Amino acid sequence: MEQLLGLTNPAPLSLTSLAINLLLGIVLSSMVAWFYVQYGRSLSNRAKFAQTLPVLALITVLIISIVKSSLALSLGLVGALSIVRFRTAIKEPEELIYLFMAIAIGLGLGADQRWPTALAILIILGYLLARHFLVQRPEKNNLYFNIMTPNGEASFSQINEVLLSHTDAAELRRFDTTPENLQATYLVKCADDTALAALLDKLRGQFPQGEFTFVEQDNTLGA
Structure with missing residues (x-):
């Protein structure tokens, strides 16, 4: 019974840990945003779209940090997401990659997985950079x-x-x-x-x- 109550009652949130995760989230998501502006191939306004990535990552960090220690809050989040429907059209498939990267940063840091998150993002960006220079782009004719x-x-x-x-x-x-x-x-x-x-x-x-x-x-x- 005590274990069940522990799942429904949220544990105290460490403000120091939250601040560290948010700062690291700013660094990593800003790297992703800069990379997208410099090396992305989308025809849409990359600079404008990139500005949303750090904010998305930070919001995800906050949400995961709050709900990760409480079953009740986790279920509440699921219910809220089932009510709110996002209908923003994604014009370029490449935008989905960077959106999920920003969300992944928030999920990883919100779960206090700092080193694995940072390492994974660096490896992914390294792969995208290598592909940008090594893979021949089709002629735009x-x-x-x-x-x-x-x-x-x-x-x-x-x-x-x-x-x-x-x-x-x-x-x-x-x-x-x-x-x-x-x-x-x-x-x-x-x-x-x-x-x-x-x-x-x-x-x-x-x-x-x-x-x-x-x-x-x-x-x-x-x-």
Whole structure:
């Protein structure tokens, strides 16, 4: 009975231990955030996303430190998480890796596993760094291209002619026309940055009032 009561009554939380874990959490999660900004391959705003990682790690440290010694608090946490549903969309799979790393830092430090947590994070970051330099990245030559010009300035055939003369492949994905504007979206494959620059110069020269947008889309068109 005494053991059961011990599980339901929280043990005193050491403020010194909590402070050490929080400080170490700041160091480790800041390392992860810096690494993500420098070496991440996500197209989203990495610097803005990285700012959330230390905060997530510290919150996890606090939660685990509070609930780890009490069965009642642990069950309460499970109940709270079952009520609160997070619907924030993760646009890049890479973001999940760093989110889980921040959570892992919080879980490890909250459980007072400082050295294993620090060692594991250093090994993981070391692996990611080695992979960044050793694994050859695919060429970024597939692009979504959108053009919008005044309707009298360009025709569909003129746009096609320019694209086919400066790209390896071009596939029309969307075409819209109104009395005022003509808008077309293509998936294009450029050989390199030089070809892309030549294409842009040609477009600006032939359609001076046009608006052009290029968005990277790797490994979608061609081999």
